[in-house]
Each structure stands twice: as structure tokens, then as C-alpha cells.
Amino acid sequence: MISVRGLGMRLESGGQPVHVLTDVSLDVPARQFVAIAGPSGSGKSTLLGLIAGLDRPTTGTIVVNGVDLTSLSEDGLARFRRDTVGYVFQSFHLIPTLTALENVAVPLELADESEAPDRARELLRDVGLAERAHHYPVQLSGGEQQRVAVARAVARRPTLLLADEPTGNLDSATGKQIIDLLVALNRNLGSTLVLVTHDPALAALADRVITLRDGRVAGDEQERDAV
DSSP: OEEEEEEEEEEEETTEEEEEEEEEEEEEOTTOEEEEEOSTTSSHHHHHHHHTTSSOOSEEEEEETTEEGGGOOHHHHHHHHHHHEEEEOTTOOOOTTSOHHHHHHHHHHHTTOTTHHHHHHHHHHHTTOGGGTTOOGGGSOHHHHHHHHHHHHTTTOOSEEEEESTTTTSOHHHHHHHHHHHHHHHHHHTOEEEEEOSOHHHHTTSSEEEEEETTEEEEEEEOSOOO
């Protein structure tokens, strides 16, 4: 599903090069739930963004579902993200002027799906927010906003579901509910789930934990048999 080879990411800061990722190589099979763990600044979010096609690496290759992201044009990357990736952000990134239902329907409408409102309602039921469909983000709790964000991310049944610290702005109990929801939806979709977290307890829920330190892979451990 995911094959990363010799990945490097270098940025400029104050006129000096900063190596965010260095020679990262890994393989993630289809349907696996992988946690990317490590301390702040270790390159976790950068790696996730590169796998999502949100940015381009300085060196190396990323192949997802047989598609070499490093060879795609900007339009090609946009199509890849639209058709393959569901992304959950730490800060929800809901559109404040749209209701929960309208937020979930956005990716469906962009793909010209005729049943977008009905599908959005179904997704809100799946995440336990059927009664909050017509509420705006400001009227929802943090946990509810993240549930809407998860519903939006899985709206088009992506083969790859990525989540960047999705519990970072939530209390521990609500965060655990979000992870359970992500795992359940991921299994129902039969997709691959890659989750960035700095929380060892959440990482331990994954099939496998890849640990980054100083931009390099420092560990790769199977937690339990993949489902």
C-alpha cells in the first residue's frame, strides 16, 4: 500500500538548512493500522503530510497504491488526495460558516456525488451526531467537531486514512473515543490507517508502531496481529 524509500526533507531556517527527515524507508501493507510516534520535532507530521501528497520531499520516493507521488504534477497530486486520501487534522479544520452536515458533504459535492446530503446524514449517524447535523462548529464541543472531521475524512471511502494528532486538542477520555471511532470506521472501510501521535497509550492500540527520532526511523514494532 505504502512504500517509502530514502525519504529526505530539508527546509531553510534563518538561511541554514534544517534536515526534518533523513533517509526514511518503510513499507505499510494494505489495511494495517500504523502509529507514527516520537517526540515533538521528530518529523512525524512532515512524514504524514508527504504520504498524503500535501508536500514534496527533497529526496527519495513515495509510492501509494502503485502511484509514485514524487512523479505527479500538482494537478495529479490533487486528484490523488481527492480519490485516495482521507485526512484528519488536530485542529478539526471545519468550515465555520457551514453546518456539520454541510461540512461532511463538501468532499462528496466536490466529487459531484448526487446523493451527497443523504450520504452525509448517514455518516453523521455513524459517528453519533445525527441530532447535531444542523449545528455550526462553534455550537459543537471539541470532541463533536472532531467527530464531524472524521466523518468528512471517510466520506468518499478512502483507501488511505491519515490522522495527524487527532486527539491533541481533546481530553483523554474523548480522545480515546475518537481513536476507537477511527479504528472502527477504518476496519469497516477496509482501508489503511496511519496515525501520528506522541501518546504511547494511543500508539499501543495500533497494529504497529514506527518511532521517529531526529528525523530518522528509530524503531518499528508490531504491537499485535493486524486485523
